[in-house]
Amino acid sequence: MAHPADVLAELHTLRAENATLRARLASSSPKAATAPSPAHPPPVGVPFTQKTRLSNEEISRFSRQLLVPEIGVQGQLKLRNASVLVVGAGGLGAPAVMYLAAAGIGRIGIIDYDVVEASNLQRQIIHDESRVGMLKSESAKQTVSKLSSLCECTAYNILIDSSNAMDVIKKWDYVVDATDNVATRYLLNDCCIFRNKPLISGSALRMDGQLTVYNLEGGPCYRCIFPKPPPPETVTNCSDGGVLGVVPGIIGCLQALEVVKIVTGIGASLSQKLLIFDATTMSFRTIRLRGRTPSCAVCGPHPTITKPIDYVQFCGAGPDDKAHNINILPPESRISCHKYAALRLDAFPHVLLDVRDKIQYDICSLHHSLNIPLSELPKRIPELTAAATFGEHHEPNLPVFVVCRRGNDSQLAVKMLEETHGFTHVKDIVGGLEAWARGRDPTFPIY
């Protein structure tokens, strides 16, 4: 069997190739058709010439900003001479990159190894429909190029990790953390300490956003506040928890704003502070955080970590926000969507238990299914027992098939039903409703 990592790698290669072909179709310009090199980041160009005065073009272009007393000509020159690395061209990175480029930051680097998907467009406004399938770093760079010829933009189509982060980060003045996972957040924090770069860190989920600035003028780092990573099972990502698009948009804009303020000398407002945005009540609150922690493993006076570590091992979770598939049941406790579809066609008596949350069940479901979310299953066993008990029997006598979105929770449910609640005829539908949609019913939605 092919290793999942190999399959993923091949998927990425194929997507990149697809993106290249799309780009060639979409544009007659030979430049747009240049294949991005997946393994090696392009070198940052020739040493950037620092400017001491603005051109007439720059004066016209940035006039509204030049007139702001806090910015002025000197501030604009500082923006022009600054370089900012944005890690992640997603919901946070999209507006952050666009506002930084628009504001006149001289050099911007964008790191992302993913490709644009349709489900990104609700919040990642640096991409558009024509870019679906294209590398996000390339797509973001194209948007920057259209927006401003004054900005020198570098796209890094890489997965940033312990092997390359130190080299990449050293080339930039400031780092914006616009990533979507815990492992990369610790990686960026540590490398920003080692390279002494301020880290402007944002995050968002559902209706909530958070923002803070680490490692600036003696302020704390991420590890000072969170020395231990959260248990992986407590981390919710946007593809499972959802996110209202404008929420990361707001946080990404504020990240760009903090960068502009730090660069121009207005000063950061969020060093040693955490901004908490609650979109439900439209409240912004800023709270005071502890300072640099003397016992901190990276920024304390006696650090125990002095170079990048294995962050996937440290966090117990990979450097992405993708769902990871489990396989905890023996084959006899599982059924393929094809075999299950055949049973449905035969009107084979059974119970179909859908263990997704109601919010997901409302999006789409198979007919005649019983919805009991996994978290409620232990206390709602009697409902399942009643549904699975037919005729004169007093014990469940109908087989139960369990389905969920991707086939993970359904396995947990089968295990629970067998081990704790004594069900004997219970199977999970392999791959869940996504497999159903891909393999059996192309009209069934995937979300």
Add this chain to the structure above:
Amino acid sequence: MPLSITLEFSGGMELLFNNEKRKQVTLPDSFAPGTATLKDLLPWVRDNLLTERAELFMQDDTVRPGILVLINETDWELEGELEYKIQDGDVIVFISTLHGG
């Protein structure tokens, strides 16, 4: 006089507490003003208010990694963490850090 405080849950913590973001509570008499601490409060919150699995909230005698506690708008680390003595009218916030983007 029993202690009366406000608890707030943010960043997804509310999902562990019946989706309530803000709750006014009067603590039982065992919470004596001047001596009751956050160390006493956490298990009480877990046993009386938590509606989901306990390990999503606590680990050993403190909050699990990834939860930030604020006492009256300030990082609890600056206020003595578990040893902080609860005062009437305190606002205590539990925030889950977010990682999405």
